């Protein structure tokens with residue numbers, strides 16, 4: 001299964017430590033540091049079965065640039081998960097990611113969070129909080145989290161991705177064409193019905209092909 005994790009880790013590299021450990025442990029995880037993207041660059045995520053969104057928590061939110069990029073890059077049906085590190089108590093910080101996924105009609109399947117070394121503001125005076133985190137235990141929990149995601153959803157996600165890719169290819173080959181085309185299609189279909197022709201008697205044209213007939217890509221022709 002191909003996974004990409006978009007991440008932002010601007011405080012102490014805590015989030016990077018988690019996502020790098022995942023990329024080192026599992027095959028087929030690509031990392032994209034959104035800080036390294038060009039000013040208007042939006043990554044193409046269409047070849048990935050699963051999309052991770054990872055960030056430290058800054059003033060109660062995930063990184064804003066990460067959210068902006070996710071908002072542009074996600075497409076309907078995309079399957080996502082969140083990864084967060086934070087200096088405070090363990091709490092549900094995934095609200096904003098969930099909102100973005102909903103807005104893009106993508107699905108946030110689950111999320112992982114762990115403490116991260118924090119020297120923000122007053123914490124600096126006391127030498128920071130959550131020292132040493134993410135530690136080996138946090139990393140192991142992250143690996144277990146991702147492994148469970150693979151075990152529970154891996155095959156389903158690959159299958160779902162193939163269907164969506166076929167659907168998109170079909171839609172690209174059959175642009176809706178606006179209201180006029182819609183009326184023409186309806187008139188034609190009524191004419192066909194009146195003429196008593198069943199679709200099976202007709203030679204199928206590209207217009208009649210269903211998304212199921214369009215191969216998703218190389219190796220999916222069977």
Ligand SMILES: Cc1cc2nc3c(=O)[nH]c(=O)nc-3n(C[C@H](O)[C@H](O)[C@H](O)COP(=O)(O)O)c2cc1C
Nearest residue numbers: 009010011012013014015056057059060087088116
């Ligand atoms: C400007 C700033 C604001 C932060 N706000 C919060 C916060 O609201 N809640 C929290 O739990 N941690 C907060 N933190 C701590 C970070 O979430 C924590 O250190 C995180 O692991 C940083 O990840 P990073 O090193 O990948 O950037 C804040 C840190 C910074 C620098």
